[in-house]
Amino acid sequence: MPKLAPSGIKGLYKTHGRKCKNRKYPEDCNCSWRGKYKGANEVLAVWSGVAVDPRDKGVAEIVFTRMKAAIDDKRFDDRGEHKSLGSSDLFRDLITDYIKEYVDVAGFNGQPLASNGLRPTLKVIQTVEAAGLVLGKMQLMEVAGNPDRIKEWLNAMAENRSWGPKTWNDYHQKLNGICDWATKQKTNGIPKMAKNPMLDIPRRKTRDYSEASPNAVTNGRIPPDIEKRLFDACDILNAPRASQARKLTQAKADSIREAVTDGAEQKAVAKKFKVSPAVVSAIVAGKIWTGKTHSQTEHKGSEMKRRLIGGLDGGLRAQELLKIQIKMVDWRGVLVDGERLLPIRLTPEESKGGKTTGKNEYVFATTQRFITMLEQRREQLNRNSEAFIFGTESGEYQASFKRQYRRLYDAAGLVHGKHYGRDLGLVWHTTRHEYASTVSDQNNGNEKKIMALTRIKDSKTAKRYTHMFDSEVLRAAVNMRGNK
Numbered sequence: 001m002p003k004l005a006p007s008g009i010k011g012l013y014k015t016h017g018r019k020c021k022n023r024k025y026p027e028d029c030n031c032s033w034r035g036k037y038k039g040a041n042e043v044l045a046v047w048s049g050v051a052v053d054p055r056d057k058g059v060a061e062i063v064f065t066r067m068k069a070a071i072d073d074k075r076f077d078d079r080g081e082h083k084s085l086g087s088s089d090l091f092r093d094l095i096t097d098y099i100k101e102y103v104d105v106a107g108f109n110g111q112p113l114a115s116n117g118l119r120p121t122l123k124v125i126q127t128v129e130a131a132g133l134v135l136g137k138m139q140l141m142e143v144a145g146n147p148d149r150i151k152e153w154l155n156a157m158a159e160n161r162s163w164g165p166k167t168w169n170d171y172h173q174k175l176n177g178i179c180d181w182a183t184k185q186k187t188n189g190i191p192k193m194a195k196n197p198m199l200d201i202p203r204r205k206t207r208d209y210s211e212a213s214p215n216a217v218t219n220g221r222i223p224p225d226i227e228k229r230l231f232d233a234c235d236i237l238n239a240p241r242a243s244q245a246r247k248l249t250q251a252k253a254d255s256i257r258e259a260v261t262d263g264a265e266q267k268a269v270a271k272k273f274k275v276s277p278a279v280v281s282a283i284v285a286g287k288i289w290t291g292k293t294h295s296q297t298e299h300k301g302s303e304m305k306r307r308l309i310g311g312l313d314g315g316l317r318a319q320e321l322l323k324i325q326i327k328m329v330d331w332r333g334v335l336v337d338g339e340r341l342l343p344i345r346l347t348p349e350e351s352k353g354g355k356t357t358g359k360n361e362y363v364f365a366t367t368q369r370f371i372t373m374l375e376q377r378r379e380q381l382n383r384n385s386e387a388f389i390f391g392t393e394s395g396e397y398q399a400s401f402k403r404q405y406r407r408l409y410d411a412a413g414l415v416h417g418k419h420y421g422r423d424l425g426l427v428w429h430t431t432r433h434e435y436a437s438t439v440s441d442q443n444n445g446n447e448k449k450i451m452a453l454t455r456i457k458d459s460k461t462a463k464r465y466t467h468m469f470d471s472e473v474l475r476a477a478v479n480m481r482g483n484k
Contacts, residue, residue, distance in 0.1 A: 154201075234308070304401070314344070343365075
C-alpha cells in the first residue's frame with residue numbers, strides 16, 4: 001500500500017509510485033497532488049482541469065481550497081471543477097439579463113448606471129468569433145472554468161482588430177464586471193457562476209517600464225519607494241516658489257496692504273505689482289507676508305500629504321475627499337478588538353456608490369497616520385464643523401486638485417507621459433487601487449471584506465452604519481492598522 005506524504009494540510013496528500021524516493025518531502029517529487037474531503041478524493045489537476053505543479057504545495061492548496069468550498073456549498077461535481085462552477089445557461093443570455101437588470105437601470109440620481117458605450121462592447125462579447133470561439137455561445141459553467149480560453153479569445157481579438165493594451169484591458173474590465181455580477185445572481189440560493197474567471201487573467205501592461213523607470217508602478221500598485229517619494233515631494237511643494245520670491249519682498253507686500261487699505265481695488269493693485277489677485281487677497285487677509293516671514297509660505301504640500309493619506313489609507317476618491325467636512329467624522333470613534341477607528345460618513349450625494357443606492361457609506365480611518373492627521377486637522381481648523389478637511393489649508397472647499405497632484409508627481413521626479421499618466425498605470429486614482437490591493441493582502445483576498453471596505457457601487461455587502469459596527473468588516477478594517 002502506498003504511504004501518504006505529510007503536506008502539513010489535512011486532506012492534501014500524494015499517492016506515491018513505487019519508484020518515488022521523496023515520500024517524506026512531497027514538494028521534492030513529481031507525483032500528483034490529491035485532495036480528500038468529506039468522501040471526495042480527487043487528483044487536483046484532473047478535477048480542476050488546470051496544471052497543478054507537483055513541486056508547489058501553495059498551488060495545490062489553492063485548488064484544494066476551491067474543491068472543499070464546492071463540497072461545502074453543495075455544488076461539487078466529480079466530473080470536474082467546471083461542472084460545479086455554474087449552470088448550463090448560455091453566456092449571451094446572461095449578458096442580456098445584465099443589460100436589462102444593470103446597464104439599463106437608473107441609479108439613485110436618476111441617471112443610468114452605465115453609459116451607452118458599454119452596449120457595443122457587450123454585443124461583441126456576445127456574438128464575435130475569435131480563436132474558434134464565441135464567448136456568448138459558451139455555457140456559464142464553461143466560462144467560469146476556462147479562463148485560458150477567454151484569454152485566447154481576447155488575444156485573438158487583439159490580433160484580428162489591432163487592439164492596443166488599453167482596448168484589451170477595457171474588454172477585460174467589461175468581462176470582469178459581467179462575471180462578478182453573475183456570481184451575485186442566485187437561483188434558489190445557488191449563484192449563476194460560482195467563480196469569476198477573470199480574476200485568473202492578469203491585465204496587460206500598457207507600457208514597458210524597464211527603460212522608463214526601475215521603480216515603475218505596475219498592476220495598479222504603488223511600490224513603497226514611489227510612495228515615499230510622493231510623501232517626500234510634499235515638503236518640496238511647501239517651499240516658497242522662486243518666482244514669488246523674485247516678485248515680492250516684505251516692503252512690496254506692505255505697500256500692497258497699504259494701497260488696498262487706502263481704497264485701491266485689489267485687481268488694480270495686483271496688476272501694478274505684477275502679482276496675482278489671489279496673492280493680493282492673501283496679503284490683505286494677513287495670511288502671508290505678515291512681517292514674521294520674508295517669503296510667501298506655501299501650503300500645497302501639506303494639502304497633498306493629507307490627500308495622499310486619505311487615498312492610500314481610506315480608498316477615498318478625489319471628489320469624495322474634497323467634500324469631507326469636520327462634522328462628517330465620528331470623533332468618539334469605535335473600538336473593535338481594542339483598536340480605535342474613526343468612521344467618516346458619506347451621504348448619497350457625496351459618494352459615487354451612494355448615488356446608486358441612496359444610502360450612506362462609511363470610510364474608516366484605521367492607520368495611525370490617518371487618525372493622527374484627522375485629529376491634528378480638527379484642532380488646526382478650531383473644530384469648525386463646516387470646515388473641509390481635505391480642502392485648502394484654511395479649510396475652504398476646493399473643487400479640484402488636478403494641477404496640484406501633477407505638481408506633486410513632477411516634484412517626486414516622475415515625468416508625465418513617461419512615468420505617470422492614464423496609459424501608464426499611475427494617476428491619482430491609483431491610490432484607490434493601492435488601497436483595495438492592501439485590503440486584499442491584509443484579508444487573504446476575502447471578497448466580502450474587499451467590496452465592503454472599498455465601497456464597490458454594485459456591492460450587496462454594503463451595510464448601514466450601525467450594522468457594520470458589529471460585522472466582521474470592521475475587523476477587516478482593523479487589519480489595516482499594521483500596514484502603515
